[in-house]
Amino acid sequence: MSKKYDAIIIGGGHNGLTTGAYLAKAGLKTLILERRYLVGGATVSEELYPGFKYTVCSYVISMLRPEVIRELELPKYGLEILPLEGLFAPTADGDYLALWNDHSKTREEIKRHCLQDADAYDEFGLMLYHMAFAVKPILAMIPPDITSPTLSDLRNLGRLKKHIQQLGSEKFYMLSKLMTMSSADLLDEWFETDILKALFAFSSIIGTLNGPRSPGSAYVLLHHFMGEQDGQYGAWGFHKGGTGGLSQAIANAARHLGAEIRCNASVSDVISQNGRAAGVALDSGEEIYADIVVSSLDPRQTFLKLVDPKQLPGDFVDAIGNYKFRGSSGKVNLALDGLPEFTAMPDPSMLRANVELCISMDYLERAFDDAKYGNFSKQPFMDILIPSMFDPTMAPPGKHVMSIFVQYAPYELNGGWNDEQRDAFGDAVIDTLAEFAPNIKDLIVHRQVLTPWDMEREFGLTEGNIFHGELTLDQVFFFRPVPGWAKYRTPLRNYYLCGSGVHPGGGITSAPGRLAALEILKDLKK
Amino acid sequence: MKKYDAVIVGAGHNGLVAAAYLAKAGRKVLVIERRRFVGGAAVTEAFPDAPGFKFSACAEGAGRLHPQIVTDLQLQRHGLETLPVDPVTVSVLPDGSALPIWQDPGRTAREIARFSKADAARYPEFIGFIDKMGAAMTALITMTPPSLPKPERGDWLPLVKFGLKARRLGKKDFSNFLRIISMSARDMLAEWFESDVVRGALAASAVKNITLGPIEIGTSFWFLYRSIGSRNGCFRPSGFVKGGMGVLTGAMAAAARQIGVEIRTGSEVAEIMVKNGRATGVVLGDGQKFEATVVVSNADPRSTFFKLLDSAHLDPFFMRGVRSIKSRGSVARIHLALSDLPRLRSPISGMNGNNVGHFQISPDIDYLERAYDAAKYGGFARKPYLEVSIPTLMDQSLAPAGKHVMSINMQYAAYLLRKSDWDEQRSSLGETVLETLVEVMPNIRDVIEHMQVLTPLDLERAYGLTEGNPNHGEMTLDQFFYMRPVPGWARYKTPIKNMFLCGAGAHPGGGVTGIPGMKAAQAIQSSLRD
DSSP: OOOEEEEEEEOOBHHHHHHHHHHHHTTOOEEEEOSSSSSBTTSOEEEEETTEEEEOSOOOBOOOOHHHHHHTTGGGGTOOEEEOOEEEEEOTTSOEEEEESSHHHHHHHHHHHOHHHHHHHHHHHHHHHHHHHHHHHHHTSOOOOTTSOOHHHHHHHHHHHHHHHHHOHHHHHHHHHHHHSOHHHHHHHHOOOHHHHHHHHGGGTTTSSOOTTSTTHHHHHHHHHTOEETTEETOOEEETTOHHHHHHHHHHHHHHTTOEEESSOOEEEEEEETTEEEEEEETTSOEEEEEEEEEOSOHHIIIIISSOGGGSOHHHHHHHHHOOOOOOEEEEEEEESSOOOOTTOSOGGGGGSEEEEOOOHHHHHHHHHHHHTTOOOSSOEEEEEOGGGTOGGGSSTTOEEEEEEEEOOOSSOTTOOOHHHHHHHHHHHHHHHHHHSTTHHHHEEEEEEEOHHHHHHHHOOGGGOTTSSOOOGGGSGGGSSSTTOOSSBOSSBTEEEOSTTSTTOSSSOOHHHHHHHHHHHHHTTO | OOEEEEEEEOOBHHHHHHHHHHHHTTOOEEEEOSSSSSBTTSOEEEOTTSTTOEEEOSOOOOTTSOHHHHHHTTTTTTTOOEEOOSSSEEEEOTTSOEEEEOSSHHHHHHHHTTTOHHHHHHHHHHHHHHHHHHHHHHHHHTSOOOOSSSOOGGGHHHHHHHHHHHHHHOHHHHHHHHHHHTSBHHHHHHTTOOOHHHHHHHHHHHHTTSSOOTTSBTHHHHHHHTTTTOOTTOSSOOOEETTOHHHHHHHHHHHHHHTTOEEEOSOOEEEEEEETTEEEEEEETTSOEEEEEEEEEOSOHHHHHHHSSOGGGSOHHHHHHHHTOOOOOOEEEEEEEESSOOOOSSOOTTSSTTOOSEEEEOOSHHHHHHHHHHHHTTOEEEEEEEEEEOGGGTOGGGSSTTOEEEEEEEEEEOSSOSSSOHHHHHHHHHHHHHHHHHHHOTTHHHHEEEEEEEOHHHHHHHHOOGGGOTTSSOOOGGGSGGGSSSTTOOSSBOSSBTEEEOSTTSSSOSSTTOHHHHHHHHHHHHHHHO
């Protein structure tokens, strides 16, 4: 038997690192194992073309929990978030809508499209702020098992009840609707301007195989609004050096707190003894033992790949089998020889904002229609960021990198994904982009296209789902990942989950990682 | 001037049920109906140009009617006769083959075996599961929604009762219930069945009369809602009313009259009178006034608050909620007077030749979803989902001897057409339906004597259904339970004192259940007692 640890964390993504850091902080001898050559999981920056650093998967930060920043003292270890300057969205008729961090500028801009919407925008922002405030404590709590609540669940339910009653009826009703309605219906209640609706609606579809008219999408909109920068809700930032810089900061914190991190260490199996997790076996054959094992991988990998499902209750295995992933997005990263020129953009400095090719509500919905029948969108939605505009370390002087998040690219593509389909998908993205920025094709010196299959293979994201499972009503809170097992524990004793597949779900929040650590420490009575 | 305890606007089935219960409790009740006969959307009508043919214009089937109402109002004594429909439906496929869904799950399983042995094996278990889920749903929809977020004292008992019922389901099934009401029918069915034919046949029930495709969240909820009152293991209760749906509402009216309810037909209410924030009665179009202690509207919430009330009496926040109610009709009804019985392309096993009283065109999930896509963009489906019934196969009295009627429920057709209007597109819609039908019933065109097409706009005009929505507002999760019709007003009361809602726009919602009427009567009774 080799060296013995108190805890082994499988996977060095941002949640795995977070759990590792918290456990180390509590004095546990902790080992974090990462399959790839670098930590970060889907939160990485890589130089895939000499001199150009790509934010390969995730690219912006907003939802990182402030308590994690505080408790792990992340700024001390390199956390540095640069604010983004707003959103720029061209329309089909050559016009555009821009939303800035500067409120009065945004107001003027919306007024240009519709006077009433400028007022509605303020009210809507306030409403979302209230809703984010209403949901925040729910996201920060351990989901109670309402089918057979324990004493502490009842206490939590009591707290939840008190919280909801304090909200007052108006906000409670709004929240109830937001949880169940579609973003299109929500936005129709507030705004006239189609492009303004589309600019909100895109955040309601990210990471799901749903369209803006799908019930449940309003919640995803709220989920994305939950982020805060220095207490300002809905604000987005870019981590210096890309999101990989954030992973490095958490890893540094973990190391400083005493955790050991091993890269190039791929776990093949969780070793169990007498119905308890006792350690892990690596691909190399090496076995490492520990009192507890924590998986930051998604639920399918955690239960159906790392563990022999026969060790788990049949119902549980069935439920994990029914857990929906359905990756729906792709990523295109470009190394550019210069700056793209968007026909609709009056001033190139606006490239410091996110460019959103959301075009119209129908555009988004039609992009979804392609995907629901198993095709990638011929005219996809794109969330475009040029990190080198505000972080010169990302590209050589005068050159740029462009990160394009694309939807929809369904995992279950008709005929399946292959090299040819990947290229066709990449071409559809560039062709669509060229309609709005005609010079783009001349600027591309390198292009990386990630389909959901690539994301599964490279980053271990089952079916390419960036959230470790869809954020739909039947898969959040006490349903996540399956009812009865939403509290980070699993049917295999001493085996825990700490990734985005548990409450409160996906995004760079570190919230599942932190909550899992707190639950583990409770079990260990630390 | 006569003074009533309650005046009810609209003699739809819920209005009549509410009236009868109030009268039973000793109240003096007046029901006012705009049309010349009672029934609302549950009526038997005649073709204006084809004498002797009769059809159920909108609603069909009384399978979901709460059994308590049948007993309490002695509807059978007043002429109600329902016949079980078996097979419940037949899913007719493009290749001419068919999957009949029988009342008996074992028999259905044998049919399913032709498509998938595994699905056949699971079907009886699925039906048992849906029965259990349906029981939980029934418990939910027969309770008055609690006042949330702060329940009132009287709310706890029903909540606890529901909790106990839910507990009886067991931990696993209760979680399943919560999970299933928040998922899509496609996903729910995929957990059970592998065959596209089976999934498509069952999914039809999850989208009938709503404007969502089967892949959308909430359709599974609607599937369960529609399985309430299911008996003997049939997930989709029907119940053919002999003489058409007008006989059902006729029986309700007769029962109501017998216990003292006064019903005035051919009188349109122009306005609900309000004084000092209280409803005091109604004014008819001809100026006649009727005073009453309470006024009850059987009309849908948007019609009620926008057409029958002066907005000066209403709180703007509440009206914002009413304005936001999604009505969104997407159903068209087509009625055919037939000179002879049309024949399906191939005979259906176990049935008398090619005669089948009910069938549907819903071959698979994607077919339904594509039909929905058309409505999303303000058009109508060129390959629509159809529910077809030939009531004369069960009741020859609905047509002259040897002749038949056919009623078709067509989805999806957007109420608001983007590129045209319904007065222009009506015949094109009818033609699309015939084109779809002729694929499975080659001789249909030869036997049509007369055809009536009711677009969503026609349903609005003729039956007062806002946007042609048969459920008085979409049956989606965000418009259910304590959120129906608007959050905070799910207990039949309205912001105007002494004014109540009793129609499908109130909890629990649409379908011929009578539950909104029955529950509204209870709420009105307790307010009259106070």
